[in-house]
Amino acid sequence: MLLPAIAVIIGLAALVWSASLFIDGAKSVAQRFGMPPLLIGMLVIGFGTSAPEMVVSALSASQGNPGLALGNAFGSNITNIALILGLTAVIRPLGVHSGVLRKELPILAVATGLVVLLMLDRVIGFYDALALLGVFIGLTIWSVREGGKRKQDSFALSVDHSLCKPEGTITKPMVRLLIGLAFLVASSQALVWGAVEIAGALGVSDVVIGLTVVAIGTSLPELASSVIAARKGDHEIAFGNVIGSNLFNTLAVTGIAGSIHAIEVDRVVLFRDLPVMGFLTLLLFVLGYGFGSGGRINRFEGAFLLVCFVGYTGWLVSTAMAGHA
Secondary structure: OHHHHHHHHHHHHHHHHHHHHHHHHHHHHHHHOOOOHHHHHHHHHHHHOOHHHHHHHHHHHHOOOHHHHHHHHHHHHHHHHHHHHHHHHHHOOEEEOOHHHHHHHHHHHHHHHHHHHHOOOOEEOHHHHHHHHHHHHHHHHHHHHHHHHOOOOHHHHHHHHHOOOOOOOOHHHHHHHHHHHHHHHHHHHHHHHHHHHHHHHHOOOHHHHHHHHHHHHHOHHHHHHHHHHHHOOOHHHHHHHHHHHHHHHHHHHHHHHHHHOOEEOOHHHHHHHHHHHHHHHHHHHHHHHOOOOOEEEOHHHHHHHHHHHHHHHHHHHHHHHHHHO
């Protein structure tokens, strides 16, 4: 099991590096093409940080391991809310005043509910996947329209503040983008192979590995960008990263994996992992929407989210060990 463990470690390290290179290149290219800051925040940064989940899940499904893809998508959503937003809010409380982000919160809740409904028959088939991808395309079109209309949104101003002025030609960022993408695919391949081998050696399902090691690893780009944004006072970038990433995971990552290979949903996922993801998404909606005032996640609420993450991870590990025994 030593070689698979090395593959996972190297794969995760290369994944974080390549994802950062990919996102930086994508942001610079988007700037040079005149994309508005709000659109860069909603699409390039929010969805771009989910590139590792997308590549890992697509490779997993294409290689006959759709459980790993499903665990990666749902585990990343849980990690994004409970670990990343929790840790970020403990470092510095997060305020949410952006009208766009407050509109995206109920959309994320509805998207999560849609996935739950599609999974009640314990399978995400080809047409289920097409439905998820169709909703994602519609959401992307809406994002483009919002990006063109709301130029003074507080989220747009935060993104604009965080962006560096483009210098030189477009060649350099394009090279970073392509190199990042190439290493993203290669590192994801190493990660998937190592994760599947470790799951087989430990006698646990690939879903469990996807929910833990792979999910946390592919969420590291969101963690890094959110913590950095919070420390700089760009609260809404940290919040927007998580919302955009979770929307991408729920609709696009699950949809792409399901369109490649039908995903059979284990009973334990339906009664353990889906309720946790649903509860955290609903909690995020309540905290972030604010109902009459700007939303906010204070340090106490951030600590509660971290406790939820530790408790869920402990429950997951203990369940896996009990099943193995």
